[in-house]
Amino acid sequence: MTQAPLPDGAVAGAGPLTSLETALALLLEELEPVGVLYLALERSLGAVAAEALPLAQDLPLADEATMDGFAFAAADLVGASSYSPVAFFAEPRRVEIGWPMPEGCDCVLDASLVDFHGGVVEAMAEAFPGEGMRRAGEDLRIGGTTTTPGRRLSPIDLLIARRLGLESLAVRRPRVGIIDVGNDRHGPTAAFVADFSASEGAATGGIVTVQRDEGSISAAIDEALGDDGCDLLVLVGGTGRGAEDRTVAAFAPRAEAWRHGIALRPGTSAAVARIGGRPVIALPGTPGEAIAAALTLLRPLLDRLAGRAPRTALTLPLAAKIASSGGLAELVLLQRSGAALRPIATGGFSLESLGRADAFLVVPGSSEGYAAGTAVDAFPLFEAR
Known part of the structure; x- marks a missing residue:
């Protein structure tokens, strides 16, 4: 799977495109979840x-109050009302939220429903057993799991x-190294990668910015991967076919295997590699292209490193057809429309469409798309869990 080294002055990524499946296989090959930390x-x-x-x-260990008030036995309150209060000559026990319930008591009345006058206590409402309290073991049961x-x-x-x-x-928390290529200070796309990684449960050690020359990029790669500084490395920018795009030329000599040019739209100029056994992704600097590559390449990689359980798909019919030219995997942005998903952008994304999207799906390169009404498996663009 190793590509041939680049000749001097050659432009990386000029060859045939690598399928998304092959690129993912290169990144995930023999990759294990990171170690557990506390x-x-x-x-x-x-x-x-x-x-x-x-x-x-069990939790709680004993019956406890879930409201402030006075503890009673519910059987002693039968028939109590503001018109016909029930009198007690012994003062009831006051309890507060979280306090153990007094022996023989199985409910709590709000203090406003208990009147004190002339040495007599009057309860002015009924209560059912368990009202205003939590039974022992009601929160969590022994032998269960959380x-x-x-x-x-x-x-x-x-x-x-x-x-x-x-x-x-x-927990498992993968460490992501980020190198922003071609900026004096980190740009919005590199900041997005940091935010995206953090939102997926990873840890980032900040963004390293380098000039768009091979020596600077190479030195940054060596430093990022040295001394086990990260579990995965992401480079942002410099992945195009221009003479000044030297990101791939910088990491290719160090890689055991690499691919530049992914059959993915948007995100064609992305690259993937394994260096020292660790996965490396080079994302385009354009936000829309970087986001597509992050969803299809970076997210599965983070899931594997974190030992994450398979994500749950949102399966709904399409409100409109999706046409695909075939040959390239195409990312489609979707917006929830009642009980259906409406395509709002295919193959190229504006920030406005990304802001409106609820989910996405990937149309395989072997498919020509989906007819309206077809049930598809989509995934939230960003998830809370």
């Missing part, structure tokens, strides 16, 4: 859970972890 809860949000949390005890390995940690997962008294969680 992150403090405040740093775990969005990372991919590495293990479930078996419960050693969090789902392979899924990104949500605020609910962190709430459960705190409820269990945990201070850290086992």
Whole structure:
């Protein structure tokens, strides 16, 4: 799968295009998820859970109040109302949210429904057993599990972890190195790659900016991949066919295998490689092309490194047909339209269309598209989990 070295002055990517499937196979070959690390809860949000949390005890341990008020036995309140209050000569126990329920009590009345006068306590409402309280074990049962390995940690997962008294969680968080080629300071596309990687649960160590010359790019690659500094490297820009586009020329001599020119529209000028056993992706500097390549190449790579469970497709019929010329995999942006998906951009994206899109799908190079009404498997453009 190794391409021949470039002759002096040659332009990379001038040969036949590599299929999207072949490019992905090169990136994913023998690639294993990164190791497990334990992150403090405040740093775990969005990372991919590495293990479930078996419960050693029921929670809560005992019945507890879920509202502020007074604890009663529901049977003692039968018939109570503001017109016919039930009198008690022993003062009821006040409880607050999270307090254990007093023995013999199985409900909580709001303080506004309890009247004190002349040494007599009057309850002015009924309550059913369990009202205003949570039974022991009602939140979490012993032997059950919390969090789902392979899924990104949500605020609910962190709430459960705190409820269990945990201070850290086992996660997988790939480290992404980013090199922005041809800029004195990082441009919007490189910043997008950093934001995209973070939104997918990865960690980025900042963006390195280099000039568009082979020596500068080569030095940045060596530094990024040295000393196990990242699990995957993304270069942004300099992937075209122009004489000054030297990104591929810089990494090709270092690569065990590489491909430049992917049969993907948009994103044709993207490149992929393996250097020192680690995956490398070179994305076009144009935002629309970079986003297409990020969704089809970078996202599957991050999923593998993070040990992420397969994503759930959104299967709905198309509100309009999708025509494809064939030969190239084409990314299609979709907008939810009732119980259907409406294509809003194919093969080329504006920022406006990206802002309106809810999902995307990839039309394989072997397909000529889909008729209106065809049920397709689409995936959210960006996901919370």
